[in-house]
Amino acid sequence: MNGSKLHDQLEHALIAKARELAVRFKGKPMCRFDISVFPWHGTLALSVLLAEDTCDERDIAAWPHYNVSQFSEGKWPEAADFCSEMQRLWHGDRQLTTSLLALVGEVVRAQSVRSAFGSFDRAEDFVLTVLDPDDEHSLNYASQT
16 A cells, blocks of 8 residues: 555645635534545545534534535545545455555644645534544544544
8 A cells, every 4th residue: 555645645635625615614613524434435525514503413424514525426536546546455455444544534634634624614622533434433533643
């Protein structure tokens, strides 16, 4: 697995989409920003929970702003190379799920990505999450060091 190449691809994709989403959600404080990683499908889903949203925070797929990235719908072409390579790697070794989640967590902690996310209007309790979608007790890979 070429972690450096994947890191760079995802860093570029997240910065591009974060800039777009900062404009889209300007003036609306975010409580949570989730990056869902699905290597078996070769997709990422970026989801936003606003302070004004009323829903179960634990059920990300039910958030009013679930999958705002719309990768599968062709709305996030910057993520295509990363997602394709992630899926190829995962199908070659299904034990890579944790490593791929950790890589995404590492990328979101990069200064350039944190700076791009810093342009969001954030609520006081804002949290960025990267969770294992198959583990309801998943650690947050975005906060690991």
